[in-house]
Amino acid sequence: xxxxxxxxxxxxxxxxxxxxxxxxxxxxxxxxxxxxxxxxxxxxxxxxxxxxxxxxxxxxxxxxxxxxxxxxxxxxxxxxxxxxxxxxxxxxxxxxxxxxxxxxxxxxxxxx
Amino acid sequence: xxxxxxxxxxxxxxxxxxxxxxxxxxxxxxxxxxxxxxxxxxxxxxxxxxxxxxxxxxxxxxxxxxxxxxxxxxxxxxxxxxxxxxxxxxxxxxxxxxxxxxxxxxxxxxxxxxxxxxxxxxxxxxxxxxxxxxxxxxxxxxxxxxxxxxxxxxxxxxxxxxxxxxxxxxxxxxxxxxxxxxxxxxxxxxxxxxxxxxxxxxxxxxxxxxxxxxxxxxxxxxxxxxxxxxxxxxxxxxxxxxxxxx
Amino acid sequence: xxxxxxxxxxxxxxxxxxxxxxxxxxxxxxxxxxxxxxxxxxxxxxxxxxxxxxxxxxxxxxxxxxxxxxxxxxxxxxxxxxxxxxxxxxxxxxxxxxxxxxxxxxxxxxxxxxxxxxxxxxxxxxxxxxxxxxxxxxx
Numbered sequence: 001x002x003x004x005x006x007x008x009x010x011x012x013x014x015x016x017x018x019x020x021x022x023x024x025x026x027x028x029x030x031x032x033x034x035x036x037x038x039x040x041x042x043x044x045x046x047x048x049x050x051x052x053x054x055x056x057x058x059x060x061x062x063x064x065x066x067x068x069x070x071x072x073x074x075x076x077x078x079x080x081x082x083x084x085x086x087x088x089x090x091x092x093x094x095x096x097x098x099x100x101x102x103x104x105x106x107x108x109x110x111x112x
Numbered sequence: 113x114x115x116x117x118x119x120x121x122x123x124x125x126x127x128x129x130x131x132x133x134x135x136x137x138x139x140x141x142x143x144x145x146x147x148x149x150x151x152x153x154x155x156x157x158x159x160x161x162x163x164x165x166x167x168x169x170x171x172x173x174x175x176x177x178x179x180x181x182x183x184x185x186x187x188x189x190x191x192x193x194x195x196x197x198x199x200x201x202x203x204x205x206x207x208x209x210x211x212x213x214x215x216x217x218x219x220x221x222x223x224x225x226x227x228x229x230x231x232x233x234x235x236x237x238x239x240x241x242x243x244x245x246x247x248x249x250x251x252x253x254x255x256x257x258x259x260x261x262x263x264x265x266x267x268x269x270x271x272x273x274x275x276x277x278x279x280x281x282x283x284x285x286x287x288x289x290x291x292x293x294x295x296x297x298x299x300x301x302x303x304x305x306x307x308x309x310x311x312x313x314x315x316x317x318x319x320x321x322x323x324x325x326x327x328x329x330x331x332x333x334x335x336x337x338x339x340x341x342x343x344x345x346x347x348x349x350x351x352x353x354x355x356x357x358x
Numbered sequence: 359x360x361x362x363x364x365x366x367x368x369x370x371x372x373x374x375x376x377x378x379x380x381x382x383x384x385x386x387x388x389x390x391x392x393x394x395x396x397x398x399x400x401x402x403x404x405x406x407x408x409x410x411x412x413x414x415x416x417x418x419x420x421x422x423x424x425x426x427x428x429x430x431x432x433x434x435x436x437x438x439x440x441x442x443x444x445x446x447x448x449x450x451x452x453x454x455x456x457x458x459x460x461x462x463x464x465x466x467x468x469x470x471x472x473x474x475x476x477x478x479x480x481x482x483x484x485x486x487x488x489x490x491x492x493x494x495x496x497x
Binding site: 015018019022025039040041043044047063067070071074099102103106109110 | 400403404407410411414417418420421423424426427428454457458461464
C-alpha cells in the first residue's frame with residue numbers, strides 16, 4: 001500500500017472522482033428539476049434504466065475511491081503509531097469494500 | 113508599550129510561561145526588534161536570535177500575536193497590545209524564544225539543495241536564458257526563516273516526514289532550474305512517499321506569513337503538475353506584499 | 359546542575375532535546391481564512407463519510423418496494439432527520455465548493471494569495487448560506 005499507492009496516484013483518484021461526482025450530482029439535480037420522481041414506480045424504473053444504473057455504478061466507484069483517499073489522508077496525518085495506522089487503514093478499506101459490494105448488489109437487484 | 117514574552121529556562125522551568133514587560137517608546141523605535149533589544153537592556157536574561165535587523169537573514173522569526181513574522185520588519189505602530197510574543201509553533205524550544213531548527217534543516221538538506229550537473233563545465237558559466245531564469249523568481253528569495261514551516265499544520269503533525277513549505281519551495285528552485293540535471297530524481301524522491309510532498313493540503317498558511325511575500329503553496333502546486341507530467345507554466349511564482357503580524 | 363555545556367556531550371544534547379517543550383496551542387495561533395476553509399473541508403469530509411452508510415441504506419430502502427419508498431419519504435417529515443439533513447447539506451456544500459476551489463488552484467487558477475483569500479471567504483460563507491437556505495426550505 002505504501003509503495004504502490006504513491007502520492008500522485010492518490011491525488012489523481014481524488015481529483016478525477018471529484019470531477020465525475022460533481023458532474024453526476026449536477027445531472028441528478030437537473031433530472032429531478034425536469035421531472036420530479038415522486039412515486040416509487042417512476043423512481044425505480046428510472047434508476048433501473050441501463051444507462052442510469054451504469055452512471056450510478058460509476059458514481060459509487062468514484063465515491064468509494066474518493067472516500068478512501070480522503071480518510072487515508074486523515075489517518076496518515078494523525079495516526080502516529082505505525083501499527084495503529086495500518087490497522088485503521090485496513091479497517092477503513094474493509095468497510096469501503098463492504099459498502100462497494102452492498103451497493104453493487106442493490107443496483108444489480110434492479111435488473112432482476 | 114506592553115509586551116508578554118514567552119520565557120523558558122530549561123535549567124529551572126518545567127514549561128514556558130509568559131512574562132510581562134512595559135517599555136517606554138522613543139522616536140527611533142519603529143520595529144519590534146528595537147523594542148525587544150530595549151527589553152533585553154532591562155532584563156538581560158531574555159534570549160532571542162537576531163542578526164541583520166533588516167529582514168534578510170531570517171534569524172528573528174517568532175510568533176507575534178499569533179502570527180509568525182520577523183521582529184526586525186514588524187512595525188510596532190500596527191501591533192495590538194499587549195504584544196504576545198512566543199517562539200515558532202511546533203519547533204522544540206531550547207530557551208525563551210530560541211527554537212531547535214535541526215529538523216527544519218534536515219528537511220532542507222533532504223531535498224538536495226544544490227545544483228547537480230556532471231557535464232564538463234564550460235569556459236565561463238553554464239548559460240541560462242532570461243526566460244529560464246525567470247522561473248526561479250519567487251523561490252530563490254527564500255531566506256529559510258521557518259515562518260512558513262512553523263505555521264503549517266501538516267508540518268506540525270508530521271515534521272519528520274513532511275518536507276514542509278520551506279524545503280519544498282527550495283526543491284522547486286532546483287527542479288525548475290534549467291541547469292540542473294537531476295530533475296527526474298528530485299521529482300521521484302517527492303512522489304515515492306505519500307508524506308514528503310503530498311501532505312500539503314493547500315491550507316496556504318505559508319503564503320500568509322512569509323515575510324518576503326513568497327508563496328510556497330504555489331511552488332508545491334507546480335511541482336505536483338510537473339510530477340504529473342502536465343503543462344509547465346511560464347514565468348516565476350507570484351510574490352505578494354508581505355502581511356505583517358498585527 | 360551537573361550537565362555538560364551544550365555541544366560537548368552528544369548524549370546530553372540528545373537527552374535535553376527529548377525534554378524540550380513545544381508551543382502548539384491552537385487557540386493562541388492565528389488561523390487565517392484559508393486555514394478555516396481547509397479544516398472545514400476536512401471536517402465536512404469526515405461528516406459526509408460517516409453519513410454514506412446511512413445514505414446507502416436509504417437508497418436501498420427507497421428502491422426495495424412501495425413501502426420502502428414511503429418510509430424514506432416520511433423520514434423527511436421528522437425534525438431529527440431534518441436537523442441531520444441540514445448539517446449534511448452544509449457539509450456537502452462546503453466540501454464541494456472547497457473542492458472546486460482546490461481543483462482550480464491545482465491547475466494554477468486563483469492561486470495567488472490575494473485571490474485565494476477571497477475564494478476562501480466565499481467558500482466559508484456560501485456553505486453556511488446553502489445550509490440556511492435548505493433549513494428555510496425544509497421549514
